[in-house]
Amino acid sequence: MGMTMTQKILAAHAGLGSVRAGDLIEAKLDLVLGNDVTTPVAVGVFDEAGFESVFDPEKIVIVLDHYTPCKDIKSAELCKISRNFAKRFGITHLYDVGQAGIEHALLPEKGLVAPGECVIGADSHTCTYGALGAFSTGVGSTDMAAGMAVGENWFKVPAAVRVTLNGTLSPFVSGKDVILHLIGEIGVDGALYRSLEFTGEGVASLSMDDRFTISNMAIEAGAKNGIFPVDEKTREYVKDKVQRPWTAYEADADAEYEREVVIDLGALRPTVALPHLPENTKTIDEAKGMPIDQVVIGSCTNGRISDLRIAASLLKGRKVAQGVRCIVIPATQAVSMQCLQEGLTEIFLAAGCAVSTPTCGPCLGGHMGCLAAGERAVATTNRNFVGRMGATSSEIILASPAVAAASAVLGRLASPEEL
């Protein structure tokens, strides 16, 4: 019996010739990630267990992105714990305000993840790096502590769901619409404990940014990871970023898949997820018109340069509607700089958007755009759970940057085709 791409990477990191779905293995880690919310808990666990060294200070990354720039004293104290821990063990990859960005946009950009690597992160959206052909998955703080201490962790080898992508996307349809459509099809536990293995001739047409968005929300289908094959676009992306050797793994022809889903990219419409679950999807044609109070364009899902380019192209020469607040958050310092250089920042400001320094802020109702009771937002973020962005009676509609920008201009949930 052959192996999926995910199974091959796990087997290689466990030093095994082959693995099967359901096997419990211990795999070596190429990178361990934490943020300002999860690292302090991991530090507590690490110290309580009495560990006095980390497995490799070069393979630990701490990104202070959730409540930063610190929103209050408690958050500042948490960041201090992370900084002190990094100092104590010579962890050089600590990304603080001014160099940082949202972790899952930052790590690929810095070349910290390469194809074929095995990565855990104490943040559920760590699955983003599957776009690079790596195995990466979200874990908790105790897993992070264990990973930092011993450089390996236990995994249950996942069974797989194969998602075959055919055709090419239409204008104004993006990776966000692909993943929302998929979650709508299979549900928020449709891939529970499984890997999502993306394949098919349609993959080649997807940009790396589209692939990052798709892998990013694998967790919203309950998946352990969501992985793409390594192709010319992947090689081009990592060429100037990654200097160390890496391996491209391919699924065996006879790999086993528990379920198959086929998506015709050309047939997809801009898709949104209505409150309060990412599986509550509708096409924009079915859902447009709902009144809104706020728009958020950013996050680890959709804060990359191509996201901001499409948003700017729709906001150019237009104004954010009266009564709507539009918050734009480039995901990293580099993306912010690129926005400035390409004139996107000027377009956003002229349109009446608030443009922020990188932060996860509003996505999790942390700061920089919380919602009051009864308010409704269109957001390019990844979760629309009850109270996620603020008051429990507030509502979040998940959408692509194009839909979010069009909605900001028209003051209601809108299709970019209406502009």
Place this chain on the structure above:
Amino acid sequence: MLSGKVFRYGDNVDTDVIIPARYLNAPTPSELAKHCMEDIDPSFAAAVQPGDIVVGGWNFGCGSSREHAPIAIEASGVSCVIAASFARIFYRNAINIGFPILECPEAAKAIQNGDRVSVDTATGVITDETTGQSFQAVAFPPFIGQIIENGGLLKYLKNRRKG
């Protein structure tokens, strides 16, 4: 043997309602416990008694990787969570901190809010004392059983290193 009154919730109980992100900067488990389940059941923190049991439907604990979620539930005094299924990160986190969870679709369906339930974590037998029904939870693989027996992942790793 664990025993307590049941607080029952539906499917897809997410980590944002278990412990809303606005409290994630709280410094201690007891501080987190004050806001546990706040966005799905504002009366939970005041009503829950030591030993009580949370019962959920499918995909309990979906969403964020925050270990604060099982930590907050445990610090509330809850003795275990029974669900039809668990989201994978919550499942890992609970095992890793040594907090008992039981996967049992039949129990999750039959047990009602307010029932008195007892759980034998060694055998996985769940008994609804209010109705007299018994259920068998899905057994843990031996490796995961070892982590639980050691009181969590870090203790398991330390003990293994000593051994």
